[in-house]
Amino acid sequence: MLRKHIGCVVLEAKNPTEALDILEKQDVCLVITDLFGPKKEGIDLLRKIPTVNPQLATIVSVPYGDRESIVEALKYGAIFYINSPYDFEEAVIATARGLEHHELLVYQQKRSPKISKRDGFHGIIGESSKMKRMFRILEKVAEDANSTVLIQGESGTGKELVARATHALSPRRGKNFVPVNCAAIPDELLESELFGYVKGAFTGANQPKMGRIQYADGGTLFLDEIGDMKANLQAKLLRVIQEKEFEPVGGVKPVSVDVRIVAATHRDLEKAVADGSFREDLYYRLSVVPLGIPPLRERRSDIPLLIEKFVQVFNRGKRQILRGFSPEALAALQSYAWPGNVRELENLVQRMVVLHGGDGLVSLADLPEKYTAHAGAGILPEPEQSAVPTPDFHAAMEDGNFDFNVLVSDFEDRLILEALSRTDGNKKEAAKLLNLKRTTLIEKIKKKQLDSYLPQRRN
Numbered sequence: 001m002l003r004k005h006i007g008c009v010v011l012e013a014k015n016p017t018e019a020l021d022i023l024e025k026q027d028v029c030l031v032i033t034d035l036f037g038p039k040k041e042g043i044d045l046l047r048k049i050p051t052v053n054p055q056l057a058t059i060v061s062v063p064y065g066d067r068e069s070i071v072e073a074l075k076y077g078a079i080f081y082i083n084s085p086y087d088f089e090e091a092v093i094a095t096a097r098g099l100e101h102h103e104l105l106v107y108q109q110k111r112s113p114k115i116s117k118r119d120g121f122h123g124i125i126g127e128s129s130k131m132k133r134m135f136r137i138l139e140k141v142a143e144d145a146n147s148t149v150l151i152q153g154e155s156g157t158g159k160e161l162v163a164r165a166t167h168a169l170s171p172r173r174g175k176n177f178v179p180v181n182c183a184a185i186p187d188e189l190l191e192s193e194l195f196g197y198v199k200g201a202f203t204g205a206n207q208p209k210m211g212r213i214q215y216a217d218g219g220t221l222f223l224d225e226i227g228d229m230k231a232n233l234q235a236k237l238l239r240v241i242q243e244k245e246f247e248p249v250g251g252v253k254p255v256s257v258d259v260r261i262v263a264a265t266h267r268d269l270e271k272a273v274a275d276g277s278f279r280e281d282l283y284y285r286l287s288v289v290p291l292g293i294p295p296l297r298e299r300r301s302d303i304p305l306l307i308e309k310f311v312q313v314f315n316r317g318k319r320q321i322l323r324g325f326s327p328e329a330l331a332a333l334q335s336y337a338w339p340g341n342v343r344e345l346e347n348l349v350q351r352m353v354v355l356h357g358g359d360g361l362v363s364l365a366d367l368p369e370k371y372t373a374h375a376g377a378g379i380l381p382e383p384e385q386s387a388v389p390t391p392d393f394h395a396a397m398e399d400g401n402f403d404f405n406v407l408v409s410d411f412e413d414r415l416i417l418e419a420l421s422r423t424d425g426n427k428k429e430a431a432k433l434l435n436l437k438r439t440t441l442i443e444k445i446k447k448k449q450l451d452s453y454l455p456q457r458r459n
């Protein structure tokens with residue numbers, strides 16, 4: 001009937017499990033379900049649908065006059081109900097309206113700002129001013145397909161996610177993103193993993209093997225934990241960056257490549273340079289564009305959103321879902337220091353979904369003890385951003401491109417952006433912070449075309 005009168009494609013499922021399976025795999029706009037008998041498995045289905053596809057519209061069919069079921073169905077997200085046995089006209093009208101509702105939700109999602117709360121910025125969740133600032137820099141950095149990027153942040157802060165976003169936002173997105181964890185591959189294998197080898201390079205090299213650098217040709221090579229790379233490989237990598245070529249192990253013929261290198265480390269590379277374990281020239285080449293990810297304890301306001309996202313992810317496909325965390329539990333988690341950063345939070349939420357799924361809310365008492373030690377201390381304030389980052393004049397001097405005026409202007413840009421970011425884009429307050437006249441600041445913003453970097457705001 002629906003196929004004929006509305007012209008839509010209709011898929012059928014015998015039970016909620018089969019329905020969820022279809023919803024996971026296909027792009028469905030609307031679900032019409034009944035409640036599946038006295039156990040009302042249909043209600044369970046309604047509650048799970050938003051975790052699979054938040055834009056999906058749901059219509060419930062309820063036995064005529066069953067007010068209790070109608071209320072329950074609407075409470076759990078159904079947008080309409082129809083009575084069974086069906087009235088032909090009623091069913092067609094409800095379906096057409098349901099599809100309109102779905103289109104509206106999809107339209108709204110498309111129009112929502114790029115940094116949408118739930119989905120984050122290319123999967124990176126964060127609403128704090130520090131993360132928003134990082135997203136803006138990331139967007140600019142990614143556009144330039146050739147500059148090398150150095151991502152610095154503590155373990156578990158999301159360096160790999162940021163590296164993937166750099167690739168996804170760049171003109172290289174159609175080619176490979178190749179991650180290599182320099183700390184996870186034994187030193188003696190890392191060279192052949194990266195550069196490949198020619199036939200006969202060593203015992204057992206019966207066939208030539210392409211290295212990951214070549215596999216990333218045209219795309220992005222992500223070198224995680226670059227601080228752990230040994231000196232001989234650092235030299236070979238420097239050549240890839242400077243001359244865009246390398247020799248596979250055992251080979252003499254240079255191979256040309258065009259890769260963008262995105263490197264990450266949780267180590268202090270400047271210190272490693274100072275103690276001689278990391279090449280200075282490579283450090284300057286890598287840190288042309290430094291991107292720092294703040295630790296979670298410096299952006300505690302992101303914690304509830306991250307928890308919401310992880311609950312949604314780990315509930316997916318489960319019969320017993322977790323509804324969330326109580327306000328007291330959330331407050332305790334916002335007072336905790338998170339040495340393992342977002343990875344630690346993700347693991348905690350996963351554990352809570354397993355232990356307290358089934359309609360539960362995680363209460364303060366459900367949390368492992370170490371997370372509640374500071375409960376009651378209140379949500380700790382986020383420390384302010386330290387100093388304004390200095391322009392990269394080391395790299396400029398290295399390259400022989402030192403231009404005093406450009407660097408001074410760069411420093412001025414950063415001061416202005418920092419002040420605007422601290423004042424949430426309020427130019428009057430930012431001018432006060434900088435001890436400038438408001439009109440002077442506005443003029444500078446205009447002249448320097450800094451508008452595109454500004455937070456969306458009030459004046």
Ligand SMILES: Nc1ncnc2c1ncn2[C@@H]1O[C@H](COP(=O)(O)OP(=O)(O)OP(=O)(O)O)[C@@H](O)[C@H]1O
Binds near residue numbers: 120123125153157266
């Ligand atoms: N802002 C975020 N939004 C959503 N998920 C995040 C975020 N940051 C980190 N994660 C998740 O936390 C986990 C750790 O992230 P990732 O591996 O990118 O961290 P890392 O900084 O590279 O860690 P390491 O230094 O240990 O390699 C991943 O599962 C990632 O999806």
